[in-house]
Amino acid sequence: MDWKEMRKIARSKFRGACRVCPVCDGFACAGEVPGMGGAGSGTSFKNNVSALAGYRLCLRTVHAVSEPKLACRILGMDLAFPIMAAPIGGGAMNMNGALTEMEYASAVVSGCRKVGTIAMTGDGPDPELFLTGIKCLKAENGKGIPVIKPRETDRIIELAKMAEAAGAPAFGMDIDTAAFVNMTKAGQKVGPKTRDELAYIKKNTSIPFIVKGIMMADDAAACLDAGVDAIVVSNHGGRVMDHTPGTAEALPYIADAVQGKMTILIDGGIRNGGDVLKMLALGADAVLVGRPIITGAVGGGMEGVELVLNRMAGELRDAMVLTGTKDVAAVSEDILWY
Numbered sequence: 421m422d423w424k425e426m427r428k429i430a431r432s433k434f435r436g437a438c439r440v441c442p443v444c445d446g447f448a449c450a451g452e453v454p455g456m457g458g459a460g461s462g463t464s465f466k467n468n469v470s471a472l473a474g475y476r477l478c479l480r481t482v483h484a485v486s487e488p489k490l491a492c493r494i495l496g497m498d499l500a501f502p503i504m505a506a507p508i509g510g511g512a513m514n515m516n517g518a519l520t521e522m523e524y525a526s527a528v529v530s531g532c533r534k535v536g537t538i539a540m541t542g543d544g545p546d547p548e549l550f551l552t553g554i555k556c557l558k559a560e561n562g563k564g565i566p567v568i569k570p571r572e573t574d575r576i577i578e579l580a581k582m583a584e585a586a587g588a589p590a591f592g593m594d595i596d597t598a599a600f601v602n603m604t605k606a607g608q609k610v611g612p613k614t615r616d617e618l619a620y621i622k623k624n625t626s627i628p629f630i631v632k633g634i635m636m637a638d639d640a641a642a643c644l645d646a647g648v649d650a651i652v653v654s655n656h657g658g659r660v661m662d663h664t665p666g667t668a669e670a671l672p673y674i675a676d677a678v679q680g681k682m683t684i685l686i687d688g689g690i691r692n693g694g695d696v697l698k699m700l701a702l703g704a705d706a707v708l709v710g711r712p713i714i715t716g717a718v719g720g721g722m723e724g725v726e727l728v729l730n731r732m733a734g735e736l737r738d739a740m741v742l743t744g745t746k747d748v749a750a751v752s753e754d755i756l757w758y
């Protein structure tokens with residue numbers, strides 16, 4: 421399967437839920453939630469893409485870096501490159517039934533493992549959604565990271581223990597869905613968490629705890645203070661609130677607050693290897709990718725996921741050579757043009 425064919429198949433299977441645009445930037449699908457778009461005017465999604473486009477890379481070729489190091493260690497996991505799959509739930513509802521929840525999770529968890537990285541799996545109003553992720557990661561010897569909605573703290577702990585029993589190397593909570601209507605409509609309470617509640621979850625679980633959906637330096641500092649192991653700088657792909665900044669705008673403030681004391685992951689609008697390198701230069705340790713991996717899974721199943729990730733890793737490698745960057749663990753902010 422090649423790139424063009426994968427995208428053509430995805431476009432036809434989505435039946436309009438995603439147009440598979442030449443640039444996935446949130447314009448054609450603005451307001452389509454459920455669907456693949458951003459909330460309201462789609463501004464948060466668009467800001468993710470435009471914030472990244474606003475940074476430019478310094479092209480440097482007088483150096484000796486021809487074999488850059490992409491392999492890295494994140495939260496105790498050895499990854500072939502610092503790119504993971506973002507958690508995606510509600511396949512049937514958001515993707516016009518292009519794939520079942522199980523087909524999606526299994527393509528992504530297995531595809532990621534095959535290329536040497538890891539997928540996060542989602543949660544939602546239907547409890548089956550979380551369990552599907554658990555089943556898929558069990559099938560891959562625990563190689564997956566389940567992300568739990570900000571439910572009541574004791575329920576989060578129960579689900580985290582289920583993830584641990586399945587062999588997961590970490591678990592997450594997408595705290596930015598604190599006002600998610602789909603959950604409340606289904607009678608499942610979600611809400612914001614205090615610093616003490618985060619500390620309570622951390623204290624009562626034993627695998628690394630990732631808080632996903634942090635956009636502010638003070639929230640990042642509170643997570644650090646609560647003993648959280650990692651944050652994902654994220655606005656949920658622009659799906660939870662209109663008019664937030666792009667994640668690449670928020671990242672420098674957060675990296676400054678964290679001072680290397682906690683792992684920083686980020687997602688939102690990352691579309692190629694150059695975007696990955698920009699996020700690393702701005703202070704992230706690794707990135708998550710959402711919609712491009714959805715396109716890969718819908719267009720080519722596990723093979724499509726591998727295609728997307730290998731292509732992005734290849735572009736990252738080239739961008740490292742062309743900026744003189746030796747190692748993904750030590751990306752200088754001097755590769756960004758100010």
Ligand SMILES: Cc1cc2nc3c(=O)[nH]c(=O)nc-3n(C[C@H](O)[C@H](O)[C@H](O)COP(=O)(O)O)c2cc1C
Binds near residue numbers: 457567709
């Ligand atoms: C259809 C769809 C479903 C999603 N479901 C979840 C989910 O269940 N849990 C979660 O933490 N994030 C979820 N997200 C957000 C993604 O994990 C990620 O933050 C976002 O897609 C990153 O932006 P990008 O798509 O521009 O790469 C979802 C996003 C989309 C587009």
